[in-house]
Amino acid sequence: MxxxxxxxxxxxxxxxxxxxxxxxxxxxxxxxxxxxxxxxxxxxxxxxxxxxxxxxxxxxxxxxxxxxxxxxxxxxxxxxxxxxxxxxxxxxxxxxxxxxxxxxxxxxxxxxxxxxxxxxxxxxxxxxxxxxxxxxxxxxxxxxxxxxxxxxxxxxxxxxxxxxxxxxxxxxxxxxxxxxxxxxxxxxxxxxxxxxxxxxxxxxxxxxxxxxxxxxxxxxxxxxxxxxxxxxxxxxxxxxRLGEVIKRKQVIRSAYYRRLRECPGVKIPIDNGFGNVVPFRANILVDDPEGLSAYLRERDIATRRFFYPLHLQPSLTPENCVVRSKPIISIRLFESGLMLPSGLNLTEHQISRVCRTIEEFQTTVHDTVAAATERREVYDESTS
Ligand SMILES: Cc1ncc(COP(=O)(O)O)c(C=O)c1O
The missing domain is CATH 3.40.640.10 (Type I PLP-dependent aspartate aminotransferase-like (Major domain))
Known part of the structure; x- marks a missing residue:
């Protein structure tokens, strides 16, 4: 499902x-x-x-x-x-x-x-x-x-x-x-x-x-x-029902983070400690969010990339906005962030399925692609 x-x-x-x-x-x-x-x-x-x-x-x-x-x-x-x-x-x-x-x-x-x-x-x-x-x-x-x-x-x-x-x-x-x-x-x-x-x-x-x-x-x-x-x-x-909803969101995020903390190549964002955190979604940082997102999508799991940097939006130009220095972190976040399924009715079994699929991608598919890319780069260099 x-x-x-x-x-x-x-x-x-x-x-x-x-x-x-x-x-x-x-x-x-x-x-x-x-x-x-x-x-x-x-x-x-x-x-x-x-x-x-x-x-x-x-x-x-x-x-x-x-x-x-x-x-x-x-x-x-x-x-x-x-x-x-x-x-x-x-x-x-x-x-x-x-x-x-x-x-x-x-x-x-x-x-x-x-x-x-x-x-x-x-x-x-x-x-x-x-x-x-x-x-x-x-x-x-x-x-x-x-x-x-x-x-x-x-x-x-x-x-x-x-x-x-x-x-x-x-x-x-x-x-x-x-x-x-x-x-x-x-x-x-x-x-x-x-x-x-x-x-x-x-x-x-x-x-x-x-x-x-x-x-x-x-x-x-x-x-x-x-x-x-x-x-x-x-x-x-x-x-x-707000209190109940907040608790549920926190429980879902903790369940993901407990498991994915051990997953190779997955970084878990840390809380800044300023006050109560109400997770919008469970977020992770990886080096290929688009590849992981596609892999999950093929297995019927929907995710969302992080915000696309505003200064790169096709509709935002010097006519209507200003950029005085390049927002480097914003670009980096877009290039690594992924929001995982976080609906309130998510079951433990579904969270486990999402985590297992992420682990699969990170440990097998992604490593194989990375190794192949590395081999090709070596080959390209040696033949150029
Ligand atoms: C950070 C932020 N600002 C503004 C908005 C705009 O809110 P609305 O969709 O209700 O117009 C949203 C909604 O997604 C948001 O996430």
Whole structure:
């Protein structure tokens, strides 16, 4: 049977919450969204949470209400999902791609500092693959250069730095509830806010420039960035099980790492120790991720490569972004990283099958190919 890379897990609680909402005959944003926002705010221990249609638009909205626009630059790690950069471009500003740390894959503050210009207005630390950035160093950098902080905590549900939830350190934090995230609303995003005035501006922004619907006087130029209560109902159900989901993710990753630690040519990433880690997936580093991925695919096991470096994306050019120094670690991570199947319903037997297939590739197939390549190189040299 095929082992998927990830599948969302919905239980009866979510189904009942959606049914409740349908029975209430309320489809647009309403009571369920308010309930989700209030429960999330309590969980994050922040002033206010504002739901938005997805993580990319949450980042966009955060940058917009903070006044980022044409002529501005935002420091963005080169190793992140495309949406971190496209949100900046949508404001008219330019993302400046900076390198990341080779151990936790998160923004290198040193690289960020080296890329600051007079146009730099903000830094976007991205909490990648379930580990917090070094928020103390990011905050110091921001303070030294007078930068705003927009945290991309799209993958950061449950992740902490010094016992504080990620997304609560910056001027605004953003979460994604896309289907492959720790908890999901299908599509969905949230703004984490600690400033009541800024929270108000976010509501104006998402609600056509009004604080409440039902009137046609618009105090600001706002837009429609609302969600539906059907999505919020799924979120309320999911959030109730968050602790259980986090534990399951940690157990799955540990099971992989215990076994693969001994596998030749497989490197296991280490935790940075800043706080709670909520593994996005079980990740490994190998010298031929594409070959291993193809070998697993042929055996009905789905994997994903790491992020393709943003500065190499065909659509990101000097017209819309800036690169001041080559993000070497980001390239190296793409060239070695592989995400293993990490669905919550993965069985021990399936984990064992994935590990066995990786061991097979690493010890036989890969070694044979490497030896053949080496022989050919010797032959080529001796005949040239
Ligand atoms: C790091 C990061 N930033 C931003 C996003 C964008 O979120 P969404 O897919 O909800 O727009 C994602 C989603 O995958 C992400 O992983």
């Amino acid at each position: 095929r082992i998927e890379e990830y599948t969302p897990e919905l239980q009866k609680a979510e189904v009942f919450k959606v049914l409740e909402t349908l029975q209430d005959n309320w489809l647009t944003e309403g009571k369920k969204t308010q309930e989700l926002e209030a429960t999330l705010a309590e969980y994050f221990n922040c002033e206010r949470v504002v739901m938005l249609p997805n993580g990319t638009l949450a980042l966009f909205a955060a940058l917009k209400v903070l006044g980022i626009g044409p002529g501005d630059e935002v420091l963005v790690p080169d190793f992140t999902f495309f949406g971190s950069a496209s949100a900046v471009i949508l404001t008219g500003a330019k993302p400046v791609f900076v390198d990341v740390d080779e151990y936790d894959f998160n923004i290198s503050v040193e690289s960020a500092e080296g890329s600051i210009s007079s146009r730099t207005k903000a830094v976007m630390p991205v909490h990648v693959y379930g580990q917090s950035c070094d928020m103390l160093s990011v905050a110091k950098l921001a303070q030294r250069y007078g930068l705003l902080i927009v945290e991309d905590a799209a993958q950061g549900m449950g992740v902490t730095f010094d016992d504080r939830h990620v997304g609560t350190f910056g001027d605004i934090g953003c979460i994604s509830f896309f289907a492959d995230k720790t908890i999901t609303t299908g599509e969905g995003g949230a703004l984490i806010l600690n400033d009541a005035e800024l929270a108000k501006e976010c509501i104006y922004f998402k609600n056509q420039g009004r604080l409440n619907r039902g009137k046609f006087v618009h105090e600001r130029v706002g837009y429609n960035f609302r969600i539906t209560d059907l999505q919020a109902a799924i979120g309320v159900g999911q959030l109730a």
